[in-house]
Amino acid sequence: MNVKKELLELIRRRIVVLDGAAGTLLQQLGLPQGMSPELWCMEHPEIIQSIHSGYQKAGADIVYTCTFGANRLKLKHYKARQVKKLNMNLSLLARKAAGEGAYVAGDIGPTGHFVKPFGSLAFEEAVDIYKEQVKGLLAGKADIFAIETMMDIQEARAALLAVKELTDAFVMVTMTFEKDGRTLNGTDPVSALITLQSLGADAVGCNCSTGPLAMRKIIASMKPYAKVPLVAKPNAGMPRLSGNKTSFEMGPGQFAACARRLVTAGANMIGGCCGTSPEHIKALKKTLQGRRPLPPERASVCALSSARKTVIIKKDGPLIVIGERINPTGKKELQRELLGNKMSLVKQMAKDQEGEGALALDVNVGVAGINEEKALKKAVEELSVATELPLCIDSSDSRSVEAALRAYPGRALINSISADKEKLKKLLPLARKYGAMFILLPLSGSSVPETARQRIKIIRAVFKQASAAGFTKYDFIIDALAMSIAYNPDAAKEALKTISWCRRQFRCNTVLGLSNISFGMPARKELNSAFLSLARSRGLTAAIANTARLKASYSKAAERVLMNRGKGALKKLTALATKSRSPAPQPAGKGLSPVQKISRAAIEGNKEDMGAYLKEALRAGVPALTIANESIIPAIKKVGDLFEKKEYFLPQLIASAETTKKALHYLEPFLKEQKGGRPKRAIVVLGTVKGDIHDIGKNIVSLMLKNHGFQVIDLGKDVSAEKIVNAAAQHRSSIVGLSALMTTTMIHMKDVIALARKRKLRVKFIVGGAAVTQQYAKSIGAAYGKDGVEAVRMARKLTEKKTS
């Protein structure tokens, strides 16, 4: 029996015990800080061998080689180049120390760089780096492989592919999760599991991260979807840092007692990470003796994943809507972008469809003259970052499909594989290698099978071949073929029959290209909507559709009520109905006089309704000056007070200022007609000083000053002293307002003031900005405005003084 079979048999019978930490033990035994553990172990082989044999004697079934950082990128830091030799020798040391009593796992850790699309390390380069390490470990007689402490799912995939492309040895992959239950890079445990087990990991799990209690939750969340054994290698509790000293909270007894819960959560292989020792593993072994492992719950999972999300496809679940818009057919702008190697529109389409309720996205970049392989790979990389949704790779070119699948940090769906011999030959192995699901298209040859009976025959034939290649019915979705009823009036009936057969007899999930059914017909929206209802009632699982149109015709809540699914369904539907039937929200000012409404809108910052209220007031004969003096000006003052008392915060202050600005602008022509109008205050020149590009604060002050009647000359940002002083002289301004964000730029305020004094300008200065203080303002002979409200008050004070 080979090692893989032996190990799988062992996992079936009992909990397999893994070793504990090496790093923390090496530090205790003299590893200097900042030194490579791998290189130090080669200088002190007896120390690492004592650690390996210590774990083996403690009861570990598997010991890890001390090669966690023995990859090209990490070793380069220590100027070590012989990667293969080092891995081989370290593996041989472990082999010798473990003897026949334990398996040796070639340990593979992160490179310290994030892999594309999440970082700068090219995916193929990462695979190559790991292959170099794997070759060394194989030469050193490692029995199995342990890829561990991965934070980046793409890096874990690269390492896994490196192992799989060199050997069929047993390989386990463990990720490390943060307190929020995700990896630092945002991958949740279930998505990591779906992606890695589909790609061929023989065991998946979690290491480092936390102590055994918190890790229990991670293992429990994976278990319902695991088709492989689960691995847990927790720390000895959390590290505690006190001053410069660190320690782990759990001793061997407590660690072992807590680890029992990992078994009930579903872990099949358990060991220790940071802070654990042979004593911890000895206690663990003793505790786990006689405990029955929970076997993996499934042989297969019908699920798609991205780096940050999993979509489980199940017969009673919600309709899986696959957004169809990323397809250049008939879309000239998208064609232009793709041919120009641009992806902004593709990303925007993804975001739009995600917002409209899509659960996955179809990606097709087929345009005449395009390098499809390159374009599809790029689209997949960019979309992996732009959206959380899993992707459906839509191409008939096998090279493009492979490029996309290799680059995709999740479990994708291939659209599609038909009975065509060439397609089966090329695409089935790709789906197998990369663990992708596929859409089974019941087509054979060039003609479309018209009847359900013909389609069923093809489905059976394709399934036979897929089954022989190791696929189950959970690994694909059947396209029931929606053809236009304009050309075949029975097309809908035959598609529905196919769906019924798939659900009731074949027991497999189905998908439809929904809008095809109404092609060339009038009332397409109504036809599509009715067809979707009929198809769902026959058991349709997924639809490739235009999410914007589907949103209007498909209600998840209504469907759940009709099918009696879930207790909260009726409540949700009632809420939906109330919302859609309720009249448009009443304006906030119902029952108030026109002037009161304006005042209220100004205080609330209600820009939308202000125009209507002003018209209403003017129609009712209220003079514009009365509106300004009795409604708007008091509102401005009140909002300033609310802001000062902290009852309002900045967005409320600004929204109100913008609303009053809009109101005053509207009233301006009416005010001019009236005698006197609104009094104009002094001229203020505003600018952000030279070298500083941060001007949002200055823009707020400008808005506030204008609302208080000041005439503002806004010079913008990064303005020289010369330009500011010239403007002040030219406009005969009473005040100059200067802003700066940083200590390094605020010093230029002094230059402006000095230049103005030199030119003998009778102008006053107000300064403000994040780094500016009252004390600094005083030191340069300026007034201080800590925010917009304060700046207005100061401007009024300075100009009133001048008048008096």
Added chain:
Amino acid sequence: MKNTVFFDTIPILATKDQVYRRLGFREAKTVVSARQAREIERYMQKAARLVSLKGAASTVAFRKEQDSRIVFSKKILFESRQLAMFLERCEGMLLFAATAGKEIMEAVKRSSKGKDVTEAVVLDAVASETVDAALDWIMGYFNRQLLRENRRLTRNRFSAGYGDFLLENQKKIYDILTLKRLGIAITPECILVPEKSVTAIAGIRGMTDERKKRTA
């Protein structure tokens, strides 16, 4: 620098609480109506779509000379007494940077020029808080690796422009981290563009293991 690690996507966003606090919200005092809350929420969602958070970091081994010189590869890298004090007992340092990207700052610019200043202040606050959170995220990433080597980063970070550590040093950090790759530019005054781009320094310290002490 060859060992610079680039993070082309940092998958985090500032929380609503962080953004509200930055904008002056006070728990028991500030009252926000449902309509105002909806409007702010809409802007925050827009910000989430526009932020494109990236980062870069590099570890540097250094030695100190004359209380104020930070020497790397036989050259004086930085000269600052306060930075040297900050790096007391450190055997290395982490130079790092993060940016919220160009798109959100262009939206802030468009909105703040009178189109919708309320939107601009919310977008600006989200970008600021998110970049700050990104620096914490990068430190978390390195701390996780350093923990295995019995080392850790200093809790606080230092930046060019603090005390006697002149802003001109930002150009050196910019060059070492090759921040151009992240779409960041630097002005002659050493200000990073787009605006919500920041650099920082954290020290790397060794940890004395408590158990080791006990065993001894």
